[in-house]
Amino acid sequence: MEDKIPQSAIDSIAKYINERTSKSYSIPVVGNESNSETPQIFEIISFGEIDKGTWKVYAIDGSINSHSFYNGVSIGLYRGGYVCFQLGKQVRMNDLSDPVFLGKSYTPINILITTQEHLDAIYDELLALEPVNNFLIFLGSKTEEIFPYKKEIICQSLATLLAFCQEVLEWSLVYEVANRPEIEAGDFILLDGDLRSVQIKQEFLVKLGKFLHEKEVYLLGITKNSPIKMELSYTFRQIDSYLQDKLKPQYPFKENDSKRQKLCCWLEASGPILLNAYGGSSSGMFIRKALKGGRGIGLFFAARLDYVEKLQNYDWIVADVNIFDAIPGIEKNDQTRDMKKLKYIFTELTRLTQEHYILGYPYPLVEAHIFVTLKSGFKEEVINRVKQSMYLAQHMDHVDIENMFLDIHSRF
Numbered sequence: 290m291e292d293k294i295p296q297s298a299i300d301s302i303a304k305y306i307n308e309r310t311s312k313s314y315s316i317p318v319v320g321n322e323s324n325s326e327t328p329q330i331f332e333i334i335s336f337g338e339i340d341k342g343t344w345k346v347y348a349i350d351g352s353i354n355s356h357s358f359y360n361g362v363s364i365g366l367y368r369g370g371y372v373c374f375q376l377g378k379q380v381r382m383n384d385l386s387d388p389v390f391l392g393k394s395y396t397p398i399n400i401l402i403t404t405q406e407h408l409d410a411i412y413d414e415l416l417a418l419e420p421v422n423n424f425l426i427f428l429g430s431k432t433e434e435i436f437p438y439k440k441e442i443i444c445q446s447l448a449t450l451l452a453f454c455q456e457v458l459e460w461s462l463v464y465e466v467a468n469r470p471e472i473e474a475g476d477f478i479l480l481d482g483d484l485r486s487v488q489i490k491q492e493f494l495v496k497l498g499k500f501l502h503e504k505e506v507y508l509l510g511i512t513k514n515s516p517i518k519m520e521l522s523y524t525f526r527q528i529d530s531y532l533q534d535k536l537k538p539q540y541p542f543k544e545n546d547s548k549r550q551k552l553c554c555w556l557e558a559s560g561p562i563l564l565n566a567y568g569g570s571s572s573g574m575f576i577r578k579a580l581k582g583g584r585g586i587g588l589f590f591a592a593r594l595d596y597v598e599k600l601q602n603y604d605w606i607v608a609d610v611n612i613f614d615a616i617p618g619i620e621k622n623d624q625t626r627d628m629k630k631l632k633y634i635f636t637e638l639t640r641l642t643q644e645h646y647i648l649g650y651p652y653p654l655v656e657a658h659i660f661v662t663l664k665s666g667f668k669e670e671v672i673n674r675v676k677q678s679m680y681l682a683q684h685m686d687h688v689d690i691e692n693m694f695l696d697i698h699s700r701f
Contacts, residue, residue, distance in 0.1 A: 313524070314521070326557045329555050329631075330554050331635070332542055332544065333551040333553050333594070336549055339643055345471070346375070347372070348372050349371040350657040363403070364401060365411070367397065367451050368663055370393055370660055370661040372660055395420060412443060420462055436488060436489065456486060466478055472504075478509070479511055479651055481510075481511065482511075485609070491581070495580050495586055501611060501613075502614055507610075513649075513650055525591075529593075551596045553592070553639055580619060588615040591605055591606075592605065594638050594639050596649075604649030605649070606650060615631060
């Protein structure tokens with residue numbers, strides 16, 4: 290009989306989750322308009338109006354995948370790219386004639402790993418990629434000053450190297466998008482995740498964040514998966530119940546159709562919430578709301594940009610807003626939040642969150658994810674294409690070629 294996971298281990302997980310999701314931070318359901326850490330409630334943009342906003346939204350995402358074979362051969366691949374939407378339609382970002390492939394992406398040539406030299410080649414190729422090279426030029430410093438870890442450390446393992454490549458490429462694409470000829474003040478750039486980094490020192494991200502702020506281009510990191518959501522589960526339930534049961538029946542909606550009358554909400558994650566969500570020992574830098582001593586350029590907010598009845602936690606997201614947009618006087622140590630701009634940002638985002646297949650989450654990020662993700666089938670695609678190339682060259686026997694890519698674990 291196979292060993293089972295002890296029930297005590299299962300019970301400890303259940304107890305932990307219950308404690309975390311029942312925690313109250315005494316956040317009132319009725320917000321204060323001058324206090325960003327209390328609920329800021331507003332009516333969702335009418336469904337019939339969502340495609341009439343003229344600003345463009347760019348969504349950036351990246352992906353990595355790898356596989357190792359029994360004979361010491363490994364393949365590793367990273368990819369980054371972006372898509373753009375305006376007036377509800379996707380805009381072409383490349384110079385191709387493909388009617389479906391409208392986004393722009395970057396994929397490396399070096400994907401074979403058998404020696405340390407191959408890892409070094411992947412690292413060097415990344416820095417030579419056009420968007421990365423341009424980003425490094427903009428930052429204006431040597432790589433050893435920009436990156437907190439030396440090349441030798443990053444290239445110690447394939448997993449570490451690929452994670453580094455993906456993150457650096459994504460940030461480079463933010464800069465590339467910000468310099469595209471068609472971009473204008475008021476446009477949005479959305480990143481999958483947050484606006485923090487362990488691969489690029491904060492001072493250089495600050496330079497990028499300030500650059501975007503001065504161009505009046507809004508940068509946000511968006512995620513549905515965050516420990517902040519677990520920490521605020523009790524608060525979400527309280528807010529949702531208040532909005533649905535008490536406020537909605539008396540709210541002066543502009544929308545006449547009762548089925549489309551929805552109230553949205555956002556609030557800034559306070560210091561105690563962040564401390565409990567991420568911990569203080571190793572993540573203190575991650576949650577710091579400052580331009581120095583931290584890891585990024587974001588300010589965390591929880592936001593409900595649509596409503597799925599009886600699934601309260603589902604439609605809340607965590608948005609990491611460019612700190613220069615949220616706190617424009619931060620360089621002068623003025624911590625005043627720009628409530629007007631924050632209200633505008635979250636209201637406008639509701640133009641992107643009413644798609645039926647993932648309510649509450651911006652659909653351009655879904656499309657970007659689909660566009661760049663290296664799915665599990667990438668391994669078979671690479672192997673089959675390499676085999677075909679080897680067959681055509683006829684430098685090896687067919688049996689030897691097949692054995693070269695044998696996956697021993699799949700046989701047991």
